Amino acid sequence: MAEKNIIIIGAGLAGLSAGCFARMNGYNARIFEHHSLPGGVCTSWKRKDYVFDGCIHFLMGHRPGNAAYELYQTLGITDSCRFIDLPSYFTIMDESQGRSFAFTSDITAAFGALKSQSPGDARLLDELLAGAQALRGIDFFGLMKKPQELIGIFDKLKILWAMRSAGRYMSGKYKQRTDVYVKQFKDPWCQFVIKNLFFPQVPVWFIMMLLASLADNQLGYIYGGSLEFVKPIEKKFKGLGGEIAYKATVEEIIVRNNKAVGVRLADKSEYFADFVISAADGYSTIFNMLGGKYVDDSVNSMYKTWEMFPGAVMASYGVAKDYSDKPHADMIKLKKPFNMGGKDIDVIAVRQFDSRSGYAAPGKTGLQVECLDGDWEFWNNLVKDRRLYDAEKDRISKELLTVLEPHYPGMSSAVEVTDVATPYTTWRYTRNHKGAFEGWLPTPEAISARVKKTLPGLGNFYMAGQWVAPGGGVTPCLFSGKQAVQLVCAAEGREFN
Numbered sequence: 446m447a448e449k450n451i452i453i454i455g456a457g458l459a460g461l462s463a464g465c466f467a468r469m470n471g472y473n474a475r476i477f478e479h480h481s482l483p484g485g486v487c488t489s490w491k492r493k494d495y496v497f498d499g500c501i502h503f504l505m506g507h508r509p510g511n512a513a514y515e516l517y518q519t520l521g522i523t524d525s526c527r528f529i530d531l532p533s534y535f536t537i538m539d540e541s542q543g544r545s546f547a548f549t550s551d552i553t554a555a556f557g558a559l560k561s562q563s564p565g566d567a568r569l570l571d572e573l574l575a576g577a578q579a580l581r582g583i584d585f586f587g588l589m590k591k592p593q594e595l596i597g598i599f600d601k602l603k604i605l606w607a608m609r610s611a612g613r614y615m616s617g618k619y620k621q622r623t624d625v626y627v628k629q630f631k632d633p634w635c636q637f638v639i640k641n642l643f644f645p646q647v648p649v650w651f652i653m654m655l656l657a658s659l660a661d662n663q664l665g666y667i668y669g670g671s672l673e674f675v676k677p678i679e680k681k682f683k684g685l686g687g688e689i690a691y692k693a694t695v696e697e698i699i700v701r702n703n704k705a706v707g708v709r710l711a712d713k714s715e716y717f718a719d720f721v722i723s724a725a726d727g728y729s730t731i732f733n734m735l736g737g738k739y740v741d742d743s744v745n746s747m748y749k750t751w752e753m754f755p756g757a758v759m760a761s762y763g764v765a766k767d768y769s770d771k772p773h774a775d776m777i778k779l780k781k782p783f784n785m786g787g788k789d790i791d792v793i794a795v796r797q798f799d800s801r802s803g804y805a806a807p808g809k810t811g812l813q814v815e816c817l818d819g820d821w822e823f824w825n826n827l828v829k830d831r832r833l834y835d836a837e838k839d840r841i842s843k844e845l846l847t848v849l850e851p852h853y854p855g856m857s858s859a860v861e862v863t864d865v866a867t868p869y870t871t872w873r874y875t876r877n878h879k880g881a882f883e884g885w886l887p888t889p890e891a892i893s894a895r896v897k898k899t900l901p902g903l904g905n906f907y908m909a910g911q912w913v914a915p916g917g918g919v920t921p922c923l924f925s926g927k928q929a930v931q932l933v934c935a936a937e938g939r940e941f942n
């Protein structure tokens with residue numbers, strides 16, 4: 446039987462994963478990618494002696510013994526990518542009060558330290574800790590081995606059994622947003638620490654799950670930068686006979702008789718296939734490439750009402766100094782807010798990229814400030830006058846240096862290279878809607894929703910990636926690419942391998 450063809454839009458993690466599984470299941474697979482590189486938002490870039498990372502702060506399941514690691518093996522990632530254990534989650538500090546706290550993998554000791562800082566909140570902290578301990582050892586990614594559409598009664602029973610110790614902590618009050626939950630804490634510092642463990646909008650159980658992974662030593666990052674995680678998947682896909690066209694932006698999905706039959710690129714060339722999988726930005730797929738013709742109330746309401754991740758501003762510095770005595774990641778509540786992109790910013794995150802992790806030459810350090818509150822409208826308007834846009838980036842990088850200097854003494858006079866990326870940069874390279882770097886925020890509503898990988902009324906078409914996997918993330922996006930191919934196989938009555 447002649448092989449059928451699948452066109453995949455986007456060579457981010459979801460698209461590459463879909464490509465590999467398509468080839469492993471006997472389909473011809475061709476990926477069209479807007480950028481000149483694979484990986485989408487999962488990327489890193491080199492400037493002089495430094496690699497600046499734009500993505501993986503923590504990779505879940507980086508050690509064997511769980512479904513995520515098995516997937517990394519299947520996709521060839523473990524062949525050449527080196528994982529490093531996260532030394533600690535991060536250190537959080539308040540400049541005004543001179544308080545700081547480190548989230549280490551010994552979560553009992555860490556919570557003990559926090560309790561001694563905020564004794565009035567000991568009972569609530571014990572509750573959070575108990576939840577995190579109960580979620581330890583659970584293979585959450587086991588739930589993603591199949592798309593929800595194909596999960597049957599026996600799968601459900603298996604899931605319930607695997608999650609039996611977690612049930613209590615994934616329901617009731619632990620389903621509420623963390624920023625709402627922490628209002629009952631007495632000490633504002635303790636509130637601040639807990640709600641900033643991840644985005645404050647996520648449910649409390651999500652925080653517990655992160656803490657459980659930290660305690661299980663299942664959070665890692667990538668030696669040499671996030672692009673090193675991507676390259677082996679691209680290699681695997683090509684080795685399986687897949688084709689990728691770069692600088693190939695899809696403008697339209699060609700539909701005949703309500704079936705997706707191919708794509709039209711920006712240069713007007715057309716390509717045809719039996720199936721189309723879009724692993725690109727959700728909004729532009731649904732409302733631009735398909736002209737908004739295949740939507741229903743639930744799709745419309747999702748795109749109108751759900752919260753997206755904000756845009757990120759990342760200011761990276763190559764510094765000819767060693768800061769290995771400092772934490773690898775900090776969150777700093779500033780004494781004096783500074784203005785960035787029209788907003789007063791009072792909390793910044795700082796990542797350190799050192800030579801031991803393959804990011805910088807010996808004795809040198811990459812430091813990156815992240816402000817995860819970038820205003821899309823501001824940057825998108827400003828870029829219309831390139832001089833103003835560049836001047837604002839320049840001002841930010843200079844002002845931030847004065848903010849960082851007390852934390853990294855001697856830094857200002859040792860900077861060798863500076864790089865500032867804005868939400869517009871994210872959009873330019875990846876086309877994610879309004880520069881939202883990780884798709885939908887995993888609010889209680891979004892994370893518990895069943896987002897379909899198909900669109901109403903459209904045949905032979907599937908979606909993968911962070912816009913159909915609320916909360917995004919490396920591993921869920923890789924799984925979503927696999928799931929799209931599982932759905933293609935199911936539609937054809939083929940067994941999935």
Ligand SMILES: Cc1cc2nc3c(=O)[nH]c(=O)nc-3n(C[C@H](O)[C@H](O)[C@H](O)COP(=O)(O)OP(=O)(O)OC[C@H]3O[C@@H](n4cnc5c(N)ncnc54)[C@H](O)[C@@H]3O)c2cc1C
Binds near residue numbers: 504
């Ligand atoms: C700053 C940052 C930190 C993160 N930290 C973590 C972390 O610590 N841990 C974690 O697990 N996850 C993290 N993530 C999230 C994770 O990296 C993403 O959710 C995931 O990589 C998204 O993959 P994707 O394939 O769904 O989407 P994308 O990466 O957006 O890929 C989509 C691809 O489609 C292409 N495309 C778009 N439109 C078109 C078109 N019209 N034609 C052709 N191609 C098109 C784009 O160029 C892109 O390559 C982080 C992300 C960022 C940005």
